[in-house]
Amino acid sequence: GVLDAEDSDEPERLIILQEGDTVERDRSPGSVVEEWTVNIVPMARGRDAAQxxxxxxxxxxRVLKGHKAGLTVPGLVRVDFPASAVRLPEPGRRWAYRAIPLQVSYSQQL
Structure with missing residues (x-):
């Protein structure tokens, strides 16, 4: 979708989920370990965007705490938060965002 920075009906804060890559990490004759990344992207506009x-x-x-982010899914190995990137609004832009990658490692039978 597209956000209209001039649309006053848009909330001042929102969170978008952006699907990332799936990478095969380990393979054996009967199973495969994959790592799936989803970006959790909080966005804000206004004077208090950084805060x-x-x-x-x-x-x-807090919500996704622990080695498995509070998830109980068969085959889940672990969940990691690699480094995230912050982007404050550039001149002429209104939205600030932080891309927070969430890497989910899981094993599945072949």
Whole structure:
């Protein structure tokens, strides 16, 4: 979708999920371990955008805490948060965002 920065009906803060890559990490005759990445992207506009992004990052990590991010899924090996990137609005832009990658490693039978 497309966000219209001039649309006053858009919320000041939102979170978007963006699917990333799936990478095969290990293969044996009967199973495969894959790593799937999804980007959790909190967005904010307005004067307090930087603070809103900090709060969103902490809230996301609180909800998805532990080695398995609180998930109980068969085959789940672990969940990691690699480094995230912050982008504050450039001149002429209104939205700030932080791309927080969530890497989910899982094993499945072949």
């Amino acid at each position: 809103a992004l900090r709060e969103a990052r902490l809230a996301i990590k």
